[in-house]
Amino acid sequence: MVRARHFDERALALQRRGWMPGYPPFKGQEGSQVGAAHALAGDDWLFPTYRSNAMQLARGVPASDLLLFRRGRAEFHSDHDHNVFPQAVPIASQIPHAVGAGMAMSYTDSGQASLAYFGDGATSEGDFHQGMNFAGVFDAPVVFFCENNNWAISLPRERQTASDSIAAKADAYGFEGVQVDGNDPLAVYETVTDALAGARDGTPILVESLTYRQGAHTTSDDPDRYRPEEEDLPAWRTADPVDRYADYLHDQGVIDAGFVEECFDAAADEIDDAVETAEAAGAPAVDELFDHVYAERTPRIDDQKAWLESWLETHDPQEMEF
Numbered sequence: 001m002v003r004a005r006h007f008d009e010r011a012l013a014l015q016r017r018g019w020m021p022g023y024p025p026f027k028g029q030e031g032s033q034v035g036a037a038h039a040l041a042g043d044d045w046l047f048p049t050y051r052s053n054a055m056q057l058a059r060g061v062p063a064s065d066l067l068l069f070r071r072g073r074a075e076f077h078s079d080h081d082h083n084v085f086p087q088a089v090p091i092a093s094q095i096p097h098a099v100g101a102g103m104a105m106s107y108t109d110s111g112q113a114s115l116a117y118f119g120d121g122a123t124s125e126g127d128f129h130q131g132m133n134f135a136g137v138f139d140a141p142v143v144f145f146c147e148n149n150n151w152a153i154s155l156p157r158e159r160q161t162a163s164d165s166i167a168a169k170a171d172a173y174g175f176e177g178v179q180v181d182g183n184d185p186l187a188v189y190e191t192v193t194d195a196l197a198g199a200r201d202g203t204p205i206l207v208e209s210l211t212y213r214q215g216a217h218t219t220s221d222d223p224d225r226y227r228p229e230e231e232d233l234p235a236w237r238t239a240d241p242v243d244r245y246a247d248y249l250h251d252q253g254v255i256d257a258g259f260v261e262e263c264f265d266a267a268a269d270e271i272d273d274a275v276e277t278a279e280a281a282g283a284p285a286v287d288e289l290f291d292h293v294y295a296e297r298t299p300r301i302d303d304q305k306a307w308l309e310s311w312l313e314t315h316d317p318q319e320m321e322f
């Protein structure tokens, strides 16, 4: 969790000095993401989003790959060594992918499971309902892991849905939905471990992990414009999960006073190296921007590519400020 926190803080600072065009911070969601990531088996598949970098880190994806992806290097979009699908930016589009993969896992008796990560806002998309429906009908080994951080950009959870909870939505699809304190990594780990075991036996499940987005939606967002200073949420929901877990481990006598600082120092070294690696890798080739829009380039994409190539003859993107 400390590694993830440090990655997030560094990424934010790097974006602020123009190192990458944008960044979606996950501060406050480390307990939920790291707890869930540790519950996955090595050969399970994670279907992530732009928000879930802590999950990818905890799963073993190198920090430099995550940074290079944010610098536009398409080859780091997914990580097949760690069974991590590409990060979905179109909201909820990864949910049917996770279900389809789950159905394939069950047809081939592979013993794997897939975990679809998404936010509270994704539950208003058709893809969420279609994925949930297919999983229920076909007994797909899927854990629907909804990280409810109370906000979908500027839309609060109470305006997202009139349901009592997000977990309650599972009822309509014939399987269980559960809520968990998303700021308690051990509770999340246990809940997702049990959820994966059930999923492997053909019972999908929806886990609603209740946590809080401490920062902005992305570096293009200013939450002061829409978020009240005092949230109407219980303290456990807005409390810092890193501090809370460190205090807990300290009280239990598991760690001593200097341990968290040592973790921060180790994380700082790791991220320094990752930034150096990412910087050495250079800018993406122009083709990468256009090659993966469709399976084959269309005439309009070809026109856009030609325009950019001629623009680059007189401009240097490295000199631009974001």
Ligand SMILES: Cc1ncc(C[n+]2csc(CCOP(=O)(O)OP(=O)(O)O)c2C)c(N)n1
Pocket: 051, 089, 090, 091, 118, 119, 120, 121, 122, 123, 149, 151, 152, 153, 213, 217
């Ligand atoms: C299909 C689609 N519609 C709209 C958007 C714009 N958009 C980006 S993030 C976001 C809110 C998502 O909120 P939530 O699902 O709660 O995830 P969070 O950002 O809180 O992790 C929206 C509407 C998008 N990316 N894709």
Ligand SMILES: [Mg+2]
Pocket: 119, 120, 121, 147, 148, 149, 150, 151, 152, 153
């Ligand atoms: Mg949200």
